[in-house]
Amino acid sequence: MTVREKFEQREVDFLSPFATKSRDAMREMPESPCLFRTAFQRDRDRIIHSKSFRRLKHKTQVYISPGDHYRMRMTHSLEVAQISRTVARGLVLNEDLTEAIALGHDVGHTPFGHSGEDALREVLGHFDHNEQSLRVLEHVEKDGAGLNLTVQVKNGILNHTGSQKPFTLEGNIVRICDRVAYLCHDYDDGIRAGMLKAQDLPQNVVRTFGVHPSSMITAMVADMITQSDGVNEIRMSQPITDAMNEFRHFMFETVYRSPQLEQERKKAKHVIKKLFEYFYTNPDKLPREFQERIERWSLETIVVDYVAGLSDLYAIHLFKNLFIPSTWGGS
Numbered sequence: 001m002t003v004r005e006k007f008e009q010r011e012v013d014f015l016s017p018f019a020t021k022s023r024d025a026m027r028e029m030p031e032s033p034c035l036f037r038t039a040f041q042r043d044r045d046r047i048i049h050s051k052s053f054r055r056l057k058h059k060t061q062v063y064i065s066p067g068d069h070y071r072m073r074m075t076h077s078l079e080v081a082q083i084s085r086t087v088a089r090g091l092v093l094n095e096d097l098t099e100a101i102a103l104g105h106d107v108g109h110t111p112f113g114h115s116g117e118d119a120l121r122e123v124l125g126h127f128d129h130n131e132q133s134l135r136v137l138e139h140v141e142k143d144g145a146g147l148n149l150t151v152q153v154k155n156g157i158l159n160h161t162g163s164q165k166p167f168t169l170e171g172n173i174v175r176i177c178d179r180v181a182y183l184c185h186d187y188d189d190g191i192r193a194g195m196l197k198a199q200d201l202p203q204n205v206v207r208t209f210g211v212h213p214s215s216m217i218t219a220m221v222a223d224m225i226t227q228s229d230g231v232n233e234i235r236m237s238q239p240i241t242d243a244m245n246e247f248r249h250f251m252f253e254t255v256y257r258s259p260q261l262e263q264e265r266k267k268a269k270h271v272i273k274k275l276f277e278y279f280y281t282n283p284d285k286l287p288r289e290f291q292e293r294i295e296r297w298s299l300e301t302i303v304v305d306y307v308a309g310l311s312d313l314y315a316i317h318l319f320k321n322l323f324i325p326s327t328w329g330g331s
Contacts, residue, residue, distance in 0.1 A: 004033060283302075
């Protein structure tokens, strides 16, 4: 029996009957199993080592070009993975599957966070980062060959947001913990930025969660584990759900749609739209590997792949080189 087979048997013996077992993992392109890692461990490792995951450290979460200690998209993904694994462990579900979904859920995010996503949506008519995350991992990574992730991981990534829910409990954990993470940590960053104060929080949110991010996360995680224990569903109690929705409304009003950030959001959208327009009009200026994929996927799709994949800093660098006149030297 290989090390992997021992892990797979341990899952069968130990995990909840509702857990997704690694031995049941499916890939669209069959491949030889690893001697040491389960299929979901392999998926997690492939995502961590991918270019798109590395670029997340230079992609905005909320604040464009923030200083030290503010969350970037990679920090957010790591925090979602940590919170999600805590819930999965508490419910004796598959932690490796949960972590793989959490680490990969935002790799398709554009530069400048949701401002960049909104810009591409306005240009294209339809663009959602969850769909782009799946496309990146399935068709863009590894020089266009994709990572050949399991169906279970891909489904969790695609459905971490939107109208459809994942078909695994592990995917549903990530779907909820993504919201837990961004609400609590964007609130923390909002205080650091001076955009809000703890006393601004609605009273029901304070009574239910407290005013510190750690107590907020603990309350939501404890409720998820308690409410979901022993049932084939990931759920939260009604009081916690109501307080969470109230918290989310508060964050949209005070941070996400704040007039204080509107000017920066407009600038970010302008950069993304101009870059898309430029490369769509001048496809010969795309990197060679992207040009070679146009016939297979269409020009529009490949320009989206390129522009959405840029880091914030590189998008700004490209914009300056393409649209800002250089300063002449001499007298």
